[in-house]
Amino acid sequence: MESTTQRVRIEDMRASTFRAMLQFIYTDELPIKPNNDEESGSSRNNFKKEFMARGREAMVHKLLVAADRYDFERLRLMCENILCESIDVETVMMTLLLVRGRQRCCLLEDCCIKYITSNPDVYDAVRATKDYEELKETCSSFIIEVNERVATHNMARHTSSPSSSSIIRRPTEEKSTSRYKLEVVRGTHEFMIPNFSSVQRSHGVGQVITSDIFNIGGYDWTVNVYPSGYSAEEGGEHISIYLRLQTDPGIARVKLSKVFRIGDPNGKSPSIVLGSKDIFTKVRETWGFQKFITVNSAKSRYIGHNGSLTIRCDLEVHTKACTASTSTTIAKPMIVVPPSNIVRHLEQLMVSKQWSDVTFLVQESEIHVHWLIIAMRSPLLYETLVALTTKSVERIGDMKAVVLRAILHFVYTDELLPVDDTVVAREMLEAACRFRLERMKAMCENLLVHLLSKDNAMSTLELALRHHYEGLKIYCNDFIKRAMK
Incomplete structure (x- = not known):
């Protein structure tokens, strides 16, 4: 087939920015390396690291403008998130200049304002920068708005703190307060296994099938099912079901309550329900039940009309939020980026x-x-x-x-x-x-x-032998051997 190429000149965008935008269009990914926060051992490396970080932020600035112009919402939010994470005294005012007047960038603007008003020392440092002076000259109304927010913040802080002169504070002591707040995020995932009887016959002891990844409480999870059991000690008589944490928790301990449930599609038998409270860590990423239900019971009572078995997983993930009041270490907010579409x-x-x-x-x-x-x-x-x-x-x-x-x-x-x-x-x-x-x-x-079933195993094996599908041939042979016992 013949193709025609049309030349279009782009005058108002740098080639590097346009290439980055096209890479996002083709891949749905941001062509910018993540910021590396590891410490370096030399001043030369530190200078190089700072120079690369500034160049990275400049590229994100340009991409944000392009994303806002062409209405790439996911790209815009990805750029906003990077800028939000990299906010500091030197960058906050230029970021405000960038988003000023861009109504769709209100989240990033709020991040900047919260950072500036989070602590008097931060605000004093920001006011000493050249960028603050530039914004003061070009957008005085915005500076007034910031000053009003700072005043409101300081008034609330002084009102809530003790004012008695009998309280002696050491000037070098830095204090902070936080409030512990326990939050529970609830979610449900249903894992349907089509043609369960065939799947169970084709999976021996210790062979697992895994659900799609689902996210609850900010963590990725999968349901892992062993149709013929996890361990050979059980002789393949039970179905084993486990919940696995797919997100690296680092040093965190993820506390949750889980409930696995298998119901009778016909409503004649009671549901099989088992639950527990667990703590997932980097060294213990899986919890579950080795003997959830017998294979015979599942096949005789809990298989749907279409031959499927459905396992429901209900989770309550416990998360903790700490709100700092006086610490100079600022917890920067994060902008949620929608998944790739x-x-x-x-x-x-x-x-x-x-x-x-x-x-x-x-x-x-x-x-x-x-x-x-x-x-x-x-x-x-x-x-x-x-x-x-x-x-x-x-x-x-x-x-x-x-x-x-x-x-x-x-x-x-x-x-x-x-x-x-x-x-x-x-x-x-x-x-x-x-x-x-x-x-x-x-x-x-x-x-x-x-x-695979008894009716089609031989014809499927013939197909595998004719076209040399080695993996399929092995499964068919194993299935036929088990069926003949």
Whole structure:
């Protein structure tokens, strides 16, 4: 296929800023290295470190302006968060100058004001900077607003402190007060295991399946299930369920209350409920129950009509917030950045006709694609289906529409479409091998393992032997041996 290139001159942005913005558009990541707070041993290294930090902040300033101009909310919040974390006496006024008049940057502006008014010593140091004098000349109304906030803060502090002259304070002693506040964050995650009977048969003792990562209380978690038990001592008669902390807690101790629950979809049997209070640390990241429920009980009473088993995990994570009142060490606020949505955007692009330049006709269904994405993600698929096409509409006769849609869904999103049909899963695997999509191939093999049953084990093994799918072959052989016992 032929392509045309159009030149557009950008006059009001530096090339480095434009490249950084484009990298965010393509990757949803900020192309700026995190600030390194490790101490250095020489003054030369300290100077280099400070110089790099200032250059980093200058780049973030420019990116913030570009993000605000083109309404990249996630990029803007990422920039605001970096600037909020790096606020100090030397940078706070320039940051205020940057966000002044930008209504969408009110969070960063609030961070700056809170920093300035947090302590009289901080405010005095800020007023001694050149940036403060510049802002005083150009935005006097804003300086008045800051002064009013400082006065209000100092008045409240003096009112709450003892005023008796009999109290003697040592001038070199620095005091601080804080208030302990216990907060509880509650959340629930449901982990559904499709075709549980097949999954259990294909997983031996000690083999685990893991839920998607979910976040509760500011920490990432997974539910880890051992369908045939965690330990061989139990003889594979029980299902083991554990909660695992995926976030590195550092030196923190994460306290929580957890409850695992499996309910009867038919409402005939009581729910199986086990709970405990635990403390997760860097050396103890997993807590759970080795004998949660017997395999036979789960299969006979708690399997849904579609063959799935659903495990519900209820968490209460205890977090502590300390509010400082007089300490000169300032706890800087953090701006919450929303999670990446690039996969959702690509999925929306895939299902829409917008900007598509090739249309495939498969079993009388029209499937619209973007050849640039195909070429980037799967060169062989591009060479096979797109590169030799001279028309905007091309008929595909050797593939089902559902299989081509599954291939394209993976190409656009790097995720596998949910499929519970063994025949379709096999055709997806063959297509993934045909177009050398190694990650999709492994995912399809894993899907076929989950779909294994007595009815399809032999035909799946034949497929594995014919195409040399070694991993799938091993699983099929193990499954057939266990079924014959």
